Amino acid sequence: MTMGLLNNNLRIGIPSKGRLSELSGELLAQAGLNFRRQNRGLFAKVKGLPIDMIFLRTDDIPTLVAEGAIDMGITGSDLVEEANANVSTRMRLGVGRCRLAICIPEDSEIKSANELDGKRIATSFPSVTKAYLGQHNALAHMVSLSGSVEVMIGLGVADAIVDLVETGSTLAANRLRVLEEIGSYETVLIQNDRCRDVEMANRVVRRLEGVVIARDFALLEYNVPLAKLADAEKITPGFNSPTIGTLEDETLRSVRVMVRRDEIIDVMEKLERLGATAIFQTTISNCRL
Ligand SMILES: Nc1ncnc2c1ncn2[C@@H]1O[C@H](COP(=O)(O)OP(=O)(O)OP(=O)(O)O)[C@@H](O)[C@H]1O
Ligand SMILES: O=P(O)(O)OC[C@H]1O[C@H](OP(=O)(O)OP(=O)(O)O)[C@H](O)[C@@H]1O
Ligand SMILES: [Mg+2]
Numbered sequence: 114m115t116m117g118l119l120n121n122n123l124r125i126g127i128p129s130k131g132r133l134s135e136l137s138g139e140l141l142a143q144a145g146l147n148f149r150r151q152n153r154g155l156f157a158k159v160k161g162l163p164i165d166m167i168f169l170r171t172d173d174i175p176t177l178v179a180e181g182a183i184d185m186g187i188t189g190s191d192l193v194e195e196a197n198a199n200v201s202t203r204m205r206l207g208v209g210r211c212r213l214a215i216c217i218p219e220d221s222e223i224k225s226a227n228e229l230d231g232k233r234i235a236t237s238f239p240s241v242t243k244a245y246l247g248q249h250n251a252l253a254h255m256v257s258l259s260g261s262v263e264v265m266i267g268l269g270v271a272d273a274i275v276d277l278v279e280t281g282s283t284l285a286a287n288r289l290r291v292l293e294e295i296g297s298y299e300t301v302l303i304q305n306d307r308c309r310d311v312e313m314a315n316r317v318v319r320r321l322e323g324v325v326i327a328r329d330f331a332l333l334e335y336n337v338p339l340a341k342l343a344d345a346e347k348i349t350p351g352f353n354s355p356t357i358g359t360l361e362d363e364t365l366r367s368v369r370v371m372v373r374r375d376e377i378i379d380v381m382e383k384l385e386r387l388g389a390t391a392i393f394q395t396t397i398s399n400c401r402l
Contacts, residue, residue: 122163123310126177126186129168133300136208137187144320184308191298195238200303203318207325209300211277214291216284226293227251235265236275245295263287327397330371335384335392342366348383352402
């Protein structure tokens with residue numbers, strides 16, 4: 114059964130289920146790391162590269178990377194911190210963004226974390242929670258659970274909870290509110306310091322960077338009067354610098370430049386006001402900068 118792993122291939126651990134499972138699979142496929150997971154199989158070979166993918170529980174990945182069982186892994190930075198795993202974070206993947214927060218009932222009179230001294234706290238993050246409360250001179254009793262934490266105050270198990278918050282809808286549904294934020298987290302690529310194949314690991318990082326950066330940027334092309342070119346370049350300075358081309362009409366220049374996706378509409382409006390024409394946005398699906 115384990116025969117397939119008796120080799121020197123780079124081992125990358127990715128979530129076998131849950132929200133990060135699909136995200137990781139898509140990201141890796143876009144980066145040209147293609148593999149096929151057999152029905153409920155726990156490992157797969159990457160097509161054409163000396164890499165094995167291992168499907169694991171998201172929360173076990175930090176420990177397994179730290180132990181050297183796998184060389185790299187995709188998981189939440191919250192889980193890396195909770196496991197206190199001795200690993201290097203190679204990349205933030207720009208997905209799975211969430212916050213870890215201390216939450217209390219909407220009508221609670223508690224005003225700060227130090228008032229939680231002697232109270233009961235339900236959480237899947239006992240280690241991070243204890244450390245945070247320690248810094249705020251509070252010692253609380255931890256009720257460690259693996260999920261459905263928001264219901265625990267209602268069940269009478271705890272006075273407060275510490276859990277992940279994204280949109281806040283789970284909190285609202287359970288009539289809870291944030292008391293204090295402990296930290297902000299996202300999905301990360303981690304690596305162990307005794308990696309089997311450092312060169313291949315670096316290649317994986319470069320490939321993923323190409324996709325992650327491409328997701329944040331778009332390519333903008335436009336024509337602008339030569340007299341306004343300097344102003345246009347101020348609006349779109351680009352990653353390194355914009356590419357400027359000439360047109361048959363010598364009073365015009367064409368510009369190609371990378372722009373952050375979240376700024377693109379704003380930038381297009383500014384360029385239009387400046388007198389730019391034929392402004393096009395193109396999606397970048399992969400890049401090397
Ligand atoms: N609501 C959320 N929004 C964004 N990211 C989240 C959210 N909840 C969790 N995450 C991130 O995803 C990671 C995995 O979450 P979690 O362990 O809850 O798995 P899951 O995908 O929800 O599956 P499960 O059903 O096992 O809970 C978390 O450690 C965190 O980094
Ligand atoms: O602020 P929100 O957008 O509501 O997201 C926060 C919720 O998302 C996660 O739960 P998940 O959906 O993973 O359910 P789980 O408790 O089964 O892990 C997290 O544990 C919170 O409960
Ligand atoms: Mg969950």
